[in-house]
Amino acid sequence: MMRSPGEAAARHYIAEREAKRVLIQDIPRHTSCRAGQGGYAQYAGWRQIDGHALILLKTNEAEISVMPVDAVTLARVKRLKLGSEVIFNADGTVRKKGRSL
Incomplete structure (x- = not known):
């Protein structure tokens, strides 16, 4: 199955963080948005x-979900x-609770 470049960047980042988590136990577990x-x-x-925007979301499980997003979504979320x-949601939509971004 072919993955998008954004998903590949997310997997690269997750692998990097998980490798560091072995050495530094305070780093939360990182997973990709399923x-x-x-x-x-x-x-x-x-x-x-690698030129792809990723948003980090701390979930109720105290994990960090890594979500690839487009440049427009990143610009809104940076605020x-x-x-x-x-x-x-998994299609890359992120909005502030109670109103849209």
Whole structure:
């Protein structure tokens, strides 16, 4: 199955973080956003990996979900404060809880 470049960048970032988590136990587990996954989370930042934008979302399980997004979504999300509650779904839609971004 062919993955998008954004998904490949997310997997690269997750592998890097998981390798560091072995050495530094305070780093939360990082996972990719799975098909059908969505809900509420806290905005935990963003990263640019190999030219692809990734948003980090802290879920209720205290994991970090890594979601590839387009440039427009990244520009809107960058305005959020860390820890802001957001609603997200697996197709890359992220909005602030209670209103759209």
